[in-house]
Amino acid sequence: MVHVLLSRSAPARDDTYDRFKSVQWESFSAGRRRAGPQDESGGIATSWDQDETEERRWTRREWTKFAIAAGIVGSITSIGATVSGQLLPPPLKFPGELREQIYYTKWPTAAWWNSRQGRPIRVTDFEEWQGATGVWRGLFLDGRWIPGTGYPVLVIRLKYDAPEFRIPAELTPPEGYAFAYDDPDARIRLVALFDRCTHLCCYPGWHVIPVAYRDYRVPSPTYAVYGQDPILCICHGSQYDPLLLTTDVNPKNDVVYLGATHVHGPTQRALPVVAVRSAGGVLVGGMSDPRWYQYC
Numbered sequence: 174m175v176h177v178l179l180s181r182s183a184p185a186r187d188d189t190y191d192r193f194k195s196v197q198w199e200s201f202s203a204g205r206r207r208a209g210p211q212d213e214s215g216g217i218a219t220s221w222d223q224d225e226t227e228e229r230r231w232t233r234r235e236w237t238k239f240a241i242a243a244g245i246v247g248s249i250t251s252i253g254a255t256v257s258g259q260l261l262p263p264p265l266k267f268p269g270e271l272r273e274q275i276y277y278t279k280w281p282t283a284a285w286w287n288s289r290q291g292r293p294i295r296v297t298d299f300e301e302w303q304g305a306t307g308v309w310r311g312l313f314l315d316g317r318w319i320p321g322t323g324y325p326v327l328v329i330r331l332k333y334d335a336p337e338f339r340i341p342a343e344l345t346p347p348e349g350y351a352f353a354y355d356d357p358d359a360r361i362r363l364v365a366l367f368d369r370c371t372h373l374c375c376y377p378g379w380h381v382i383p384v385a386y387r388d389y390r391v392p393s394p395t396y397a398v399y400g401q402d403p404i405l406c407i408c409h410g411s412q413y414d415p416l417l418l419t420t421d422v423n424p425k426n427d428v429v430y431l432g433a434t435h436v437h438g439p440t441q442r443a444l445p446v447v448a449v450r451s452a453g454g455v456l457v458g459g460m461s462d463p464r465w466y467q468y469c
């Protein structure tokens with residue numbers, strides 16, 4: 174058993190970790206407040222639920238009001254995107270478009286990709302072991318993403334020939350997609366993971382804590398063999414290894430899904446994968462089964 178998550182006694186301590194954790198909690202709490210009460214099925218009631226019977230098209234003003242109500246206007250830094258955003262596409266007519274491409278989002282603390290927010294993620298954007306946050310299936314109106322919509326994702330470039338990487342054969346991706354993007358010529362391998370923790374739905378990160386804290390002591394290959402942070406959820410310390418894809422079961426609906434194996438912390442199951450492909454060099458997500466992502 175692993176008992177120690179991180180060394181907190183690093184001499185060159187700065188406050189990045191504390192600020193990061195604070196932002197995570199603020200976002201998480203705000204998301205829960207916005208989400209409202211539990212519905213009868215045990216899920217979170219969302220604004221989409223109330224609008225389902227609405228026939229007429231929403232005006233731009235109403236979209237804006239919706240975004241304000243969700244607390245997300247003017248800030249795609251809101252890593253605490255609404256729970257409703259995960260249930261897209263909405264069951265109503267809307268004037269925008271749903272895009273399957275994955276777009277950069279901004280991380281709440283300093284990150285190399287923050288300046289790229291709102292731009293599509295290209296398969297050649299990452300160095301080995303680099304990753305970034307993005308949004309898949311976001312809604313766009315007049316070419317602009319409506320913040321808070323879509324599925325938050327983590328995109329990570331793995332070491333191409335890492336022998337530990339595996340994809341179980343039990344599940345098949347949507348036609349034309351794969352559970353990992355592979356380019357043998359360029360030796361690029363990317364995985365995209367749904368960025369909601371399977372413990373209590375915070376937003377796990379990739380290489381977002383100070384180097385001084387990188388002392389995981391968890392014998393999973395990404396850290397133990399390659400010295401790279403695993404995927405870390407700062408809320409309670411759950412960790413997932415992106416090299417170890419595995420099948421797991423969503424306890425909300427008993428659906429079997431594919432995800433990154435949890436290797437430490439309170440969560441007991443994997444972080445779901447998003448199937449991907451390249452379209453003109455842009456990373457595009459494909460829906461395997463929406464029930465994989467329905468647990469927050």
Ligand code: FES
Nearest residue numbers: 370372373406409
């Ligand atoms: S919500 Fe991620 S570890 Fe608890």
